Amino acid sequence: MGNTIRDQDAHDRQVDALRAHIRELQHAQQSTEHTQKIRERERQELLAIANMVDHPIFVSDPNTYEVLYANEAFKKQWGQGVGKTCHEIIHSLNVPHEQCPSAYVSDESSPPGILEFQAPKDLRWYRCIHKAIPWPDGRTLRYQMAIAIADHQQTRRREASILQTAADGFYTVDTQGKILEVNQACCHLTGYTEQELLSMTLHDLDVMETAQNATSRIQRVLQTEPLRFETSYRRKDGTQLPVEVVINCPQDEKGYVFAFFRDVSVSKQTEEAARKRCHKLEKKMAKRDKELRHWRDTAVHSEPFASIGMLTAGIAHEMNNPIGAILLAAQDALASSKDKKNVTQALTEIVNQAIRAKNIARHTLKCARQEISDKCPADLNDIVRHAKILTSQYTARVRCHTALVLDKDLPPVNMSQLEMEQVVVNLIRNATEASASNIVITTDHSHDRVYLTVKDDGHGITKKEIKHLFGVFYTTRKNRGGTGLGLNITHRIVRDHGGTIEVASEPGKETLFTICLPPLLRPSGETNGQSADH
Amino acid sequence: MAKALIIDDEKTYCYYLSQILEREGYEVRSALTGHDGLDMTQTFVPDVLIVDWMLKDDYDGIQVAEAIRRTNPNLQTIIITGFSAEDPQREAGNTQVFRYLEKPFEIQDVLNAVHDALQQAGTSA
Numbered sequence: 001m002g003n004t005i006r007d008q009d010a011h012d013r014q015v016d017a018l019r020a021h022i023r024e025l026q027h028a029q030q031s032t033e034h035t036q037k038i039r040e041r042e043r044q045e046l047l048a049i050a051n052m053v054d055h056p057i058f059v060s061d062p063n064t065y066e067v068l069y070a071n072e073a074f075k076k077q078w079g080q081g082v083g084k085t086c087h088e089i090i091h092s093l094n095v096p097h098e099q100c101p102s103a104y105v106s107d108e109s110s111p112p113g114i115l116e117f118q119a120p121k122d123l124r125w126y127r128c129i130h131k132a133i134p135w136p137d138g139r140t141l142r143y144q145m146a147i148a149i150a151d152h153q154q155t156r157r158r159e160a161s162i163l164q165t166a167a168d169g170f171y172t173v174d175t176q177g178k179i180l181e182v183n184q185a186c187c188h189l190t191g192y193t194e195q196e197l198l199s200m201t202l203h204d205l206d207v208m209e210t211a212q213n214a215t216s217r218i219q220r221v222l223q224t225e226p227l228r229f230e231t232s233y234r235r236k237d238g239t240q241l242p243v244e245v246v247i248n249c250p251q252d253e254k255g256y257v258f259a260f261f262r263d264v265s266v267s268k269q270t271e272e273a274a275r276k277r278c279h280k281l282e283k284k285m286a287k288r289d290k291e292l293r294h295w296r297d298t299a300v301h302s303e304p305f306a307s308i309g310m311l312t313a314g315i316a317h318e319m320n321n322p323i324g325a326i327l328l329a330a331q332d333a334l335a336s337s338k339d340k341k342n343v344t345q346a347l348t349e350i351v352n353q354a355i356r357a358k359n360i361a362r363h364t365l366k367c368a369r370q371e372i373s374d375k376c377p378a379d380l381n382d383i384v385r386h387a388k389i390l391t392s393q394y395t396a397r398v399r400c401h402t403a404l405v406l407d408k409d410l411p412p413v414n415m416s417q418l419e420m421e422q423v424v425v426n427l428i429r430n431a432t433e434a435s436a437s438n439i440v441i442t443t444d445h446s447h448d449r450v451y452l453t454v455k456d457d458g459h460g461i462t463k464k465e466i467k468h469l470f471g472v473f474y475t476t477r478k479n480r481g482g483t484g485l486g487l488n489i490t491h492r493i494v495r496d497h498g499g500t501i502e503v504a505s506e507p508g509k510e511t512l513f514t515i516c517l518p519p520l521l522r523p524s525g526e527t528n529g530q531s532a533d534h
Numbered sequence: 535m536a537k538a539l540i541i542d543d544e545k546t547y548c549y550y551l552s553q554i555l556e557r558e559g560y561e562v563r564s565a566l567t568g569h570d571g572l573d574m575t576q577t578f579v580p581d582v583l584i585v586d587w588m589l590k591d592d593y594d595g596i597q598v599a600e601a602i603r604r605t606n607p608n609l610q611t612i613i614i615t616g617f618s619a620e621d622p623q624r625e626a627g628n629t630q631v632f633r634y635l636e637k638p639f640e641i642q643d644v645l646n647a648v649h650d651a652l653q654q655a656g657t658s659a
Contacts, residue, residue: 316616317588320617321547324639326638327640328640331641335557389590396587396594396624
């Protein structure tokens, strides 16, 4: 009895366990059915969506390559298809296509893959996006969408061929500076092979940039705008290649930047040569400028006697007068030696004339030493007379007559006699060189001014010439020995004496230079008596 | 008695040239400017003119000679100059000048020149 009860209990427990197992099985079955239902619904939804897509979409078994589903666009493109292998349908092949991604299809969590292929049937290029997906029967299948990229591909191939033939180096780099693509010129210019370059980064190439700078430069291009700059690339042989680089990024893609670079070593050399030449010229100019300034300074002394003949003639004339007088007086004293009074007078004359000669010699030496005599009160009339004598030989030679109309009551002017003499000589010379036949030099004064005018009947000065007349090196007689210094120096001397110089000219008729100088103050009430100088 | 007119803006020359010629028996007048010299010729008609080429007034020696020769065509002119004689020679043009004397000259040079000039003119002291 006891055994029977135990047996009954055991049986009941087994039945309970079986029931529980059956419930579990039923539950599991229900769950699987539910999952399958969900999957089926999802599949149907997915395929419904796929049917609405314009690009061909199909699902195939990665093991058998059998196409299990094809959307409307696929059927339209490649016919019915379902039931055949993908390589039969798409590529007309008996064996799987070499690029077929089925081999890579593993699990559903893998990201989508992309490949591009050309379909032999229509010769169009497609970009193929493929991904592993679960199928309701539990299999992991391959989902694939083919997007026709024929135009894009052609453009790319055209671009590639253009880039390859370009004389400028071209490369693309990713955001970290890794080189992704190069053209032939890039290889040629850097000396590296394509393979070598593709294993390098931009900062391996760029001599000037640190890795950080190169990367930040790429970021700048990605964020803002194209960059153009100059740098140097390191060639494989260790030499440097100065380049001008333009970096830009594609409008829609921010994953990489591309760059063109140009060998600027030749233009650098040219630039360097030009800079050297320029520097040389500048140095030469500076030297010339210095020389000219020195010349201008020294010319202040020599310009009035621009021809050495004129200078020596002036000196000779000045010296000949006292020497001649001494000779006459001495000979006269000898001839009348019995007359003591005559002898004394002759000796006195000889002494006076010798002193005169001494002063002339001193004056000449002063000129030679280029000492500008200090300003002291002097009679402008004396200056004018002396200038006339100095230039007389010259004016006579060019048949020019100089008349003086001098103010007898001219107040003294504080001046450097030597310099003022140069002023008058310069103006006389200027007139004779304008082919004047007559020069009239006048002195005059008002209560606060002393005037010196030089009027000539030469060919005159045009308005345009007047503008530049006192400018340094301005001359209308360049081919006839004009230095363009005379009037500039004249102007400077007058200005240094606190005066002004003006010119008025009626070309073909007359030209009038008017110099205005401040007189030394003297008691007022004196008359202004002007008359011809005798 | 031959007459000589001396014009030079240097008093010393006027004085000594006058002395020398007067001692030789010439009748001499002298002036410091061309203007004054010309004035003198209204009352004094010289046979020979000794004139400095460069005078300090509006006239030069050649112009004075030219002016006197208009009323006295027989005038013999001796030009004295502190410059080279070539310059007044060039300037003279058609004006007849008997001789040019470059300063400094000696007394004998002056006497010879005046003597020769007067011989040329057929007049003597």
